[in-house]
Amino acid sequence: MEPAWFLLLLPLLAAAVIILFTRKWKTLSSAISVGAAAVAFLISLGLLGRNDEQVLAFRWMEIGDLRIDIGILLDGLSRSMMFTVTTVGLIIHIYSLGYMRNDEGKSRYFAGLSLFMFSMTGIVLAENFIMMFIFWELVGVSSYVLIGHWFTRNPPVEAAKKAFITNRIGDFGFLVGILLIWSLTGSLAFSGIQEGLPAAAAYPSALAIAVLCLFCGAVGKSAQLPLHVWLPDAMEGPTPVSALIHAATMVAAGVYMLARIGFLLAAAAPSAVLIAWIGGLTALFAAVVATQQDDIKRILAYSTLSQLGYMIMAAGLLATQAAMFHLFTHAFFKALLFLGAGAVIHACHHEQNIWKMGGLRKNMPLTFATFAIGTAALVAVPYVTSGFFSKEYILDAAWSQNGNLFWIAAIVAFLTPFYMIRLLLVAFFGRARSRHVEQAREVPLVMGVPLLLLAVPSIAIAWFSGLIEWIQIPHPEHHATHPIVLTVSILALLGGGGLAILFYRERASEPFRAAPVADKFYFDELYDGLVRYIQGGLASLSAFLDRSVIDGIAVKGIGRIAAGTGYLLRLIQVGNIQAYAFLFGMGVILTIFLLLAL
Amino acid sequence: MPALNDYLFVSGLLFAIGLAGVILRRNIIIIFMSLELMLNGANLSLVAFSRYRLVNGLPDYNAQALVFFIITVAAAEVAVGLAIIVALYRARKTTHVEDINSMHY
Amino acid sequence: MPAHCLEACVIVLGLILLLLEAFLPKPPRRLLALTAIAGLGAVLVALFFVDRSPESSASLGAYYVVDPPALFFKGFALLATLLVLVMSLDYASVIRSYLQTSEDEPDAGLGEFFCLPLFTCAGLMWMASARDLVAIFVSLELVTISFYVLVAYMRRNIGSLEAGVKYLILGALSTGFFVYGVAWIYGLTGQTDLLRIAEALRPAETAAVASSTALVFALGLLLSGLGFKIAAVPFQIWVPDVYQGAPTPVTAYLSVASKAAGFIVTLRVLEPFLQSPIAHQTILVLLVLAAASIVFGNLCAIPQNNIKRLLAYSSIAHAGFLLLAVASVRSNAGESGGITAGAAVSFYLAAYLLMTLLVFLVVTLVRSRTGGEDLAAFDGLGKRSPFLAFAMLVGMISLAGVPLTAGFLGKFYVFLLALEARYYTLIVIAALGAAAGFYYYFKILRSVYWERATDESPISIPLPTRWAITAIIAAIFILGVYPQPVLSIFE
């Protein structure tokens, strides 16, 4: 049996074993989960370095000429993505050992992680749309489980629900898109779709709509406007989860999907442009909001949003390699940042407000160092960080194709250092602003090592391009990035960073508040209103109709009519013989008259 | 000699009178008499028919046999009926139809 | 053995029992009843071995024909009478209480109550074989008069007497119309034998028939007489009161035997008219009567609370369904397959006999134990006697027409016929009626199973009744799944 299958099955097996048998023995459970992740990592490592393309199929169902497989598609794209997922996954598994050491739901947590690994693997290896959709949904569930891990508190639970439902809305579009594509190209497998594409291209509008519908899936998973609302809330989950799912991998699934169907985007230019714009706007919006957040994880969450915006934009600009490359680099340094944040939170007894921190630099040097590296990568310090290269590619693509988008991206590039430096200054510099923070101690090794492991690639990728080749990360072959792009990005970095230092050095509290920004432009309020008034109103209306009209008038009414008529009719039986004789006579007369009349 | 429908008309009238009696009178015994009138009306038509529809020169005695049966049955009916009426009178001290409608609707 | 000996046997049985009743010093009435039951059983068995050849009773001519329907309805009458006698055994206590008897002989006067049904039975059997208006008339009267007596039998009971009087007056009235109708038919055709009448009414001979007006007049009168027997609207007027007032076994007997007899006569009498020039309007009138009966019966039953009265209305409704089948008689005479109206009516009646008598057996027992005939008397029967409750359940679902019961197949065939004849309006009405039927039949089950009984004391069931009930339940389900035996009688 192909090792790739184990890639898929091991995590599932681990999850199943934990749920069914070992939930009592927490340590064992975690060991199983981590072991599975490790083996998966090794396998994916083993898969690297081959550049053939192979498909493994297993008949899931077959009706008439329609056959749906659970299939594995191994090509450069999936191999490299697999590598990313397993690597980050493994590291975070290990990190979790420390982070969740004393959690009573440890078994459940690790089962959830394994389930997630399984689902994510499924998406990455999917060979057809149905399979991708299946795991798409499963990823949603595992994130539901993990966000809601601390289910006795209300916020996480609400967040989990929100995440799942928002994703469901996206998936609605996704599924419709799948159906449309199927009817257009007559196939569900990516290869088949590619073959059927020329025929489908005859109906550009239909194709465009279909692609947009598919994109809805990405909007949901990758939390693009307008379905971004769930991601910040998802930070209620344990931090490693935020790192793994809501920063590195799952949210990137949307981008991966777009990369998978790059050929479709190419065929449906107008929708591609729209996609790019949505990406760009999301990037901008998120970056702006991030500047006013106080919760360390929320800041990172919004930065994730904006980075995802970058990727989507790149995908929309048909620069899928750029998108994938950024996805790859981002996965590492964003995971790094989150884990760092996690370490901080862990050390500060679950204090998340940066204004209550400060001066952590001294207590937690390792964390600080790695966090700084991560930040550097995120703000794309030129030539030394991986983030720089991937972002350059994107900006470059934007410049070469769409001026407006380029400038938007530039603004984002300016905002990013601004809020990151702000975070760094407020949290790590200055003096501690609360008792917890003063007593904060450096995290244990089991959490520290992962930070280091992640810090390496955040830098290294930039230097060993051979590594990139080997991992087969799709990335634009070397070309001189356009000088304007380069200058702009550097200026943006300096400007943003400088401005941040200017404002936030030695600050103990937010110097200025921009309410709409701090309140995320009231998206949540808007949606709450929509749900409460539109959906709720409709619901109560139909409930009323159901009770009064359908049941009340139609059903009960008929019954009453029948009974009433009977009640009246029986009055004929007056009980008086005279009347009876009369009626009998009438009966006879009527019968005869009828006979004559008819 | 009168025509057939003269007889039929008379018998019909007799029948009608009986019917009217059944509907109008409230004394059960008289209602019962009216019923007898009706039967006799029927008898008259039967006899008339049998006389006007000769079979090989003679009245149709089948019809007359039927009349014979009807008379017998009527007599039996009267007997039973009156017995019931007596029983009723004993129980309720009335022969008036309006007094016996304990069951209705 | 020629068929007409069966009636003779029954009559003789009746005479012997009467004599015993009259001349034994202390006649054992229960024993008499059991003897009667046994005797009827014997005759019923004998029925299967009679000489079916038409010439066996040729000497009696049109007054006694032997054909499948005749034999079927003879058996029908015998079975009904037998079960009614079983019922009467349970009911004896009630009757006794209404016959002011002397202490030394508590069940004096019961003997006649057990004997009279035998003569009624004979009358029914004769009626089944009668193909001549004269024979029909006399046997009909035999049945009617014996019913006068039976209905009014509890002569210290106001209800029974009132019922008796009402039945008497209206029965006599209908007899009057019937006789007058017969007279006119005879006058128009010169015949009383239905076959001859049919010949006389053939479209070819219409010239002989004076005019359709007179014929229609006559037919109307006949229909009124028959409508009274089968309790079809607008001649149903007597039914609720009489059913309610009469002794319960008699009510059962009325609703089963008298109705069935009415229907076989109706089938026979209508046959000539359905080949005559006035066939069209005859059928239309039948349909009107059917619709009226279904609507009236089913709707009026809904508000009822006295179970006998409720069943009275339901029997009107069933008369409607049966008429619907009768009306479909011609339309499917020739071309299409399926079953003939005669077979359908007979099957329906057979089912009707089973389920009605089943229900009345239970009602009788409950009446004699709790002294009530209102629905309230059945509260908590499910607890007091699961067996009786189950019997009630079966009876009700069969009456309502739930599949796998005989009652359903009855309705099923009627619907089939009516649809075949394209009486769509009637079908709609019938369907609505059937739905309403569910309403009131289940109303009874509701009090049987859902309500709590005031006293939870279990009800004891006499052995014969238990046997009878068990047998009937079995029969209902067997016929409901395997109707062919009955149907093949008519093929």
Add this chain to the structure above:
Amino acid sequence: MSILDFIILLPLAAALAIGAGLPARRTALAAAGLNLLLGLIALARFGNHDPSSGPAFAASRTVSRNPEIAWAVGLDGMSLVLLLLTVLVTFAALWQAGTPKDNVRLFYISLLLISAGSLGAFLTTDLFFLYAFHELALIPTFLLIGIFGKGDRRAAAWKITIYLAAGSLVLLAGLLLLVLALVQDGALTFDLAALAERAAAQPIGDSSQSLIYLLLLIGFGTLVALFPLHSWAAPAYAAAPTPAVMLHAGVLKKFGLYGLLRLSPLLPAGAERWLTLLLVLLLGNILFVGLVTLTQKRLDSMLAHSSVMHMGYIFLGIAAFQADHTLGAAGAVLLMFAHGLSIALLFALAGRLEEKLGSLDMTKLGGLAKITPRFAFLFGLAAFASIGLPGFANFTGEILVFLGGFQSLEPGAPLGGLQIATILAVWGVVISAVYMLRAYRAIFLGELTESNVTASLTDLTLSQKLPAGLLVAGLLVTGIYPWFLQRFLEF
């Protein structure tokens, strides 16, 4: 005797035995277990049966010659799946069933009868018995809800009984018309295969097709709670005792869909004529009832509404099938199976919850997962299954139905009604996610509210997990490896 005969008769025999006095629960469970075994054997043996040679395990006994009705059984893919569903749910339901204070026998007898009725309906190949068996299950439902129900049980039981009775009368009219329309030289037959042949050989006229189809749609629709004929379902399910609702919502309700799926091929023109109507109505189920579900405050009525809503998807599959999209049919059948298991599971768990807490008012509950993790886990599985999460059978069915909606749609062709309906139906998936997660969150997650911290609330024991486990297993197996069932569903 075919194995199928045994499968049908076993519950009936058990019911009789219980009536005769055998220990109720043990007998019932034994019968159910044996049936489960037989069902699996049938599944195993069905694999090596050649579908082209007609249904497997066929056996037939004529009960009526003309119209030709036969006690005929046979197994094809569709009925196989439903057979499995029935035996699984029956076993789970009987296991789940506790022992009521009194009328224990009646309780189990009724449950067995429902099971037998559904089995008969699914396994017979004769139209008459197809109808009859389903109707038979009406009575036990009436008793179960009325006697053993909770809350407003009488009103609910009354409504479901009358409503379904009326609906099935419409259905009957439709079936009879169908049979009559397919008369061949005077011979009426109820044999499905023969009917199909006749319909293929000489299709029914369009006008009568559309009439018949409409009647069938209304009739079957009522039984399946097709909008707007659904108002009986929710109250009944909310009031019914747990095992009863498991059987009814899980199994019996599928009958209408099964029948429509079986018969609509005979009426292509009619199906086409009314396709739009069907689409509108099923959207009524999915969207309208879906919205109503959102407003429910009690878990049981929420589940009841949700089960009504999900019928819409199955109807969508049927609609697709009628537009000759074979995927739709397969999807519909799988979905019947899946929905049956999941709703049964949900009601089972809800029932247990209520018997422990005495209330299912979601506004009062919360945080139970802390006390009863296993229970919460199972409920979560069930909930996710019912909202069509991949890995559970429901998803398999739904995805097939949706694919069916778009099957053989010309590339670039404008979307037809079917496609639009499908898209709207997909939106329904979001709605169901909303109410399910709300309910789950309200009951199991969040802070533990004092009102329900009761000592009695203990987590599931193994024997309590067994029935649930059985159902979950069925759901998972079919969800993860649908091929093993789906391969039998070639249309």
Add this chain to the structure above:
Amino acid sequence: MPTLLFYLFALIALLFGAGVIVNRNPVSSALCLVMSFVGLAALFIQLDAFLIGIVQILVYAGAVMVLFLFIIMLLDLRSEKRRRINRLAWIGGAGVTAAFVFLLLAALQNFQGERFPALRPDIAATLRAENLPADAASTDSALIALTAGRLPDVHLTGEVLFTRFVLPLQIVGALLLVATVGVVVLSKRRLT
């Protein structure tokens, strides 16, 4: 002449018939009934149905009437006390009767002037002679009467009754028995 008689008797029958239902006093109603029956009997006889006529007198005027009067006396029924006459009943009754008469007239249309056929005993005689064995012919009183041109009414009726109608006759026997038993059961005051 016979026409006159017809009208006379018909008038008697109808008028006294009407008398039955208009009289308030049961006794006088009963007597009216007798008279009307007598008139009827006369009509029968005028129609050559001698036996029926006589039976009519005997059974009705004799038995039935006596029975009625006896019961009336037994129950000691006075003339109905003047109750508020039920208008509805009157209108209804009148209406129904009127409608009935109307229908009757409609039905009677096609017997317009069907003449009174003369009896032909001779035809009957010849037919009868053919059917009878030669030796019996001389002794058969009916044949003699017929050949003499008279109508052996009783003989012929009896013949029909006891040959063709033998079964109905027996049924009527049973009927009478039932009636007797019934009357006994119903009117016994005290059962011993």
